[in-house]
Amino acid sequence: MSEKPKLALYWASSCGGCEIAVLGLHEKILNVAEAFDIVFWPCVMDFKYADVEAMDDDSIDVCLFNGAIRNDENARLAHLLRRKSKVMVAFGSCASGGSMPGLANFTDRDAMFDWIYHKSPTTDNPDGIVPMKHTDVPEGDLELPGFWHTVKTLAQVVPVDYFLPGCPPEASSIEMAVNAILTGQLPPPGSVIGPDVTVCDECPREKHEKKIKRFYRPYEIIPDPDTCLLEQGLFCAGIATRSGCGARCPQVGMGCRGCYGPNEGVVDHGAKILTGIASVLDAQTPEEVDAILDTLPDPAGYFYRFHLPDSLLRRRARANGEKIVAPASEAAGEPA
């Protein structure tokens, strides 16, 4: 056996972009392979969960875990890899804040299944088949992982040592983290690995007094290449989003989406974006404010695009008084 530190990478509910980001290190990926003994990486090599279960506890030095937690399988691997790993890194925005899968917290499992398997215009499902947690077939009982109403972040399921946000994390961010791990120069546990300035700090666009009368969707205008996008009425979350990306989106005329999440010390990312956006509205009365906001559809979606499960409210409530029921009561035959 080699003496190299052992590395595990896993994807839970994610798109695979984080895996590509790791491969996006290009030739530096060879340094990673040289420095680490990769013991688990289902995306690129063949491993079985039983292989991980057979390892000693704390035998993996670093686990880079990407993806949100939204079903029993995600949770099983999160708990398993936490037990086997010395250092657990929430890798990417899904593991850190919930990200795109986390937007499911604006709805719930029943509504999602209803849309996906019955109502969406592209669904062709005449028999009304939906995934079941248990299905009886002649060969026995088939089981699918239970699907949750509420998407969680990795840290809401197991203790996390470091966070590496980004959708996906930039190669420079990954390099910084890998180097920090290799040299042992890590920040205190629980830290986000990255700078503590906002995207605005890194954005080269010229910034002036901001007062806007309406918002524009990106397709509605061609923005001036040198002026702050928010001043031109384009939504930009750079005012309240941690940098580390080099302000790549605003530089090409697309407002910051907020993927690196809240800056140091911020509890609720969306609340801070909200405050910043509200401050640029050129209005004095509630009616005037409402008129401007009519041009900003889906504000909660903008503010919590990457961090809804990690926000204070975490999800949408159902109608007043109606609770989301516990899946513990689920009998066989209930939706997965």
Add this chain to the structure above:
Amino acid sequence: MSDNGTFEPVIVGFLCNWCSYRAADLAGTSRMGYPATLRDIRIMCTGRLDPTFVLRALQKGADAVLIMGCHPGQCHYQEGNYKAIRRFVLLRRTLRQMGIDDARVQLHWASAAEGVRFAQTVARVTEEIKALGPLDWPHNWPNEDPYALQEANS
């Protein structure tokens, strides 16, 4: 809930130092009666109100949040309450998307001389929230992680 089982809302109040907190004082020293549902927190100005405060109150289990400040044009800091208006209207739209009724987060004005208006506002908001019922945000959804439940039981 009160001892006899009727629903007594918990309303967190953010009152500005210069107008509404003094209106609350005036209501008190004038011995006006109003429901004991408000937990008031003094802030220097409604313009200081970070939306995080409102979200935190709801997340911790408040049934409603009542923000009160100086009338428009009468802010001690000239325009803090105008900042509050912009933030509040945007917050209200955001909270609608989270399934939270408009009545649960309200913005009202009361000058230092308007103890009656303050007391009436608290009474009116209390009635509205009683009609809506508890929000009970911390228990709005279950823990669905079977492995966490196993660890807790082992």
